[in-house]
Each structure stands twice: as C-alpha cells, then as structure tokens.
C-alpha cells in the first residue's frame with residue numbers, strides 16, 4: 388500500500404526508451420500514478436542526450452529510468468549524464484533509479500545499475516530497482532519501489 392502522506396514532493400520522472408508503449412512507458416505511468424496518489428506533484432520528461440536540464444532544479448526528487456539495450460543503459464539517458472548539464476543540475480538532488488531488462492535481477496543489479504550510479508556520486512539515491520520483464524506490470528512490485536522511495540524521501544527530510 389502506497390504511503391498517503393507524501394505531502395508536497397515535486398517529482399520528475401526523467402526517462403529514455405526506444406519504444407513507445409513498451410516496458411518503460413508502462414513503468415513510468417504506474418510509478419507516476421502511485422506517486423500522485425500519495426500526494427506528490429509529478430512530471431515526466433523524455434531524455435535527450437544534449438538537452439538543457441536546468442529545469443530539474445525545480446524538483447525535489449528526480450527519478451531516472453530506462454531499459455537496457457545491448458548491455459548498456461539506453462543511450463539518451465547515459466548520453467544526458469555524460470554530455471549535457473544534467474549531472475551538474477543533479478548535484479545534491481534526491482534520486483530514484485529504475486531500469487528494465489531481460490536479465491536475471493542479480494546479474495542486472497551488478498551489471499547495469501552501476502552504469503548510472505557511477506555518474507551520480509554526490510547525489511542521494513532514495514531507491515533503486517531493476518525490473519524484470521514479469522515485474523513491469525506487477526502493481527505490488529512497483530508499489531513497493533514507490534513506497535521505498537517515499538519513505539527514504541521523508542526520512543531525508545527529517546535528518
């Protein structure tokens with residue numbers, strides 16, 4: 388059950404995918420809905436590797452998500468972290484990470500999440516999750532991820 392006391396969190400879901408209506412779209416719709424149900428203000432934006440990310444400063448939490456293609460986090464999100472001003476605008480931000488892929492979860496956690504995390508040193512990661520194909524539409528698994536993110540956000544405010 389999603390925590391109903393998120394209050395005024397402003398969350399941005401920054402995502403990349405080569406597909407439309409695929410796993411990533413399904414995940415961001417469900418994550419966004421569950422955050423909104425918990426009281427958060429939510430916007431989503433598709434990554435461009437050379438975009439201007441100064442707008443992320445307006446958000447309390449930036450949730451980044453993408454699929455894995457050919458062993459790599461999808462290129463526009465990785466490109467944005469490596470080539471744009473995204474990383475500098477994320478400095479000190481609270482972050483959520485999610486990936487979707489076809490590999491078993493343990494291997495994916497070791498191979499894929501570090502590709503993002505190595506570029507996020509200095510940011511607070513509230514929650515991270517690699518979604519296996521059968522979890523992309525699993526409401527309880529996604530709710531657990533969102534609950535974890537909200538709980539970590541609230542804890543960070545109390546510190």
Ligand SMILES: Cc1cc2nc3c(=O)[nH]c(=O)nc-3n(C[C@H](O)[C@H](O)[C@H](O)COP(=O)(O)O)c2cc1C
Nearest residue numbers: 404406409410411454455456457458487488489490
């Ligand atoms: C061209 C292509 C390459 C992929 N390569 C990998 C891979 O290297 N490792 C992996 O675990 N999954 C891989 N997958 C599976 C995708 O990561 C997975 O299906 C993901 O949920 C797709 O997200 P999307 O529907 O938003 O595109 C690949 C899928 C495609 C279509």
